[in-house]
Amino acid sequence: MEKSTVEQILKIVETVYGTYTKSNWIPKPYADNKSRYLWTDAYGVCNFLTLYRETNDIKYLEQADALINNVHDILGHQRNGKKRLGTATAEYPTRGGLRIGKVEDEGSYDGDGQYFHYLTKWAFALSRMAKVKNDQRYIRWAVDLIKAIHPHFIYRDRNDQLHMYWKMSIDLTYPVVPSEGNLDPYDGYVTYRLIDEMAEERELEKEIADMKSMVDIKYSHYRSSDPLDLGEALWITHWYSDELWAKAITSKSLQALEELWQHGDFREPLNRRLAFREFGTTIGVQANDKASEEWKSRINEIHNLWLPHLYKRDKDISPVMLCTSLRPGVISRHYLQ
Missing domain, CATH: 1.20.1050 (Glutathione S-transferase Yfyf (Class Pi); Chain A, domain 2)
Incomplete structure (x- = not known):
């Protein structure tokens, strides 16, 4: 990567996430009281990992790790921060899914909840961290996330054909937007496969098969x-x-x-x-x-x-x-x- 490109990226990253301080660095919150936003931070993790690979500077790996932990601490909790989602724990922080990070609470227009395509983007970011650090912990978190969300986003119609909800409530108990995202089955199929191929044991065969069945039906349209x-x-x-x-x-x-x-x-x-x-x-x-x-x-x-x-x-x-x-x-x- 050219030096000018590195400098350009670094300037933007510092503006968005704040100046790095070695001890206990925490990425600064976004504007509009969003604090963290799952889609953006998935890209943010990948950007830090790319900077680490390009510069061999360990601080960017540390920033990627800190951003992951901050997302799990904030978006893995209820909006009031008092309780983790679902059965998640500090050790297994993704077992209740992760909130989008919207400004408004669920129930309002464009309010908070869980988006499938944001969750898969985060699972992918975890897989990149696992690959760069050679650490299965991140794959465990990605598999846990998929296992937590898949049964809630997938459903069968009266003809036993699989479909997906686009957006679920924070607690994954009801669909907020019942229509299907244009790319969600493809996104799920690819993300699930990438993560399953990196895992020590194959755990996602059923979930992959569900996604593949939808891909096969949808792709020609x-x-x-x-x-x-x-x-x-x-x-x-x-x-x-x-x-x-x-x-x-x-x-x-x-x-x-x-x-x-x-x-x-x-x-x-x-x-x-x-x-x-x-x-x-x-x-x-x-x-x-x-x-x-x-x-x-x-x-x-x-x-x-x-x-x-x-x-x-x-x-x-x-x-x-x-x-x-x-x-x-x-x-x-x-x-x-």
């Missing part, structure tokens, strides 16, 4: 016009790129992104666009080697466009995802091989 969704699809498919479902979704996603580019969606006024959704695209096309060479210059164009406006909408999800896009590192399949 995949459609999207959202840059984050399409970028995520390219990232998901690059892990098992030779499988039929992955080839189909990769092709459809690249075609849809090309149509968005040619249609001018990436040249709309900034007040009609969201930086983090476009960084989803720039991350995905870098991870997936089927993306055309034209995207290299487009990535730089998108980065340069958003840099002067990086903190205008938010001070967490957009800058943290830009760091990943500047250097995808550990989120890429070949990086840690």
Whole structure:
């Protein structure tokens, strides 16, 4: 990684998470009283791990670890902080799932709860930590998380066909949004497999089979016009790129992104666009080697466009995802091989 890119990432990371102090460093809370936010912090963990691999500076590994513990301490508790979720303990902090980290409480519009695609993103971050540190504890936490959430997000209809809820309550007792996320079955299938393959014992065979059955039914119908969704699809498919479902979704996603580019969606006024959704695209096309060479210059164009406006909408999800896009590192399949 070029020195200028490292310096750019470091500046953003320090702005978002605060200046590192060796003894008992705790990442600073986000604005708007969110404190921690699961999706953003999953990327944050991966960014710290990439910095560690690129610089060999142990402090970034320590920061990744501190961020993981802080997320478990906050999002693994009820909103009042008095009790851990479900059957979670200090030793096994993910056994009740993890809250999203929304500002508003559940029951309000866009309130707190548990999102499947945030939980899988966190499980993936734990798997990267396990790989970098060669420590099975993080895989244990990832497996525990999957075991805790899977039975609550998955259900069978009257025809015995599997489906998923998009959002569950904090205690996982009822669906808040009963519709199915466009990518959730694929995300679950890939994340579960990656973690199961790293575990000392295979524990997720049933959960993987559930996800695969949904993938097989859904993939021929995949459609999207959202840059984050399409970028995520390219990232998901690059892990098992030779499988039929992955080839189909990769092709459809690249075609849809090309149509968005040619249609001018990436040249709309900034007040009609969201930086983090476009960084989803720039991350995905870098991870997936089927993306055309034209995207290299487009990535730089998108980065340069958003840099002067990086903190205008938010001070967490957009800058943290830009760091990943500047250097995808550990989120890429070949990086840690």
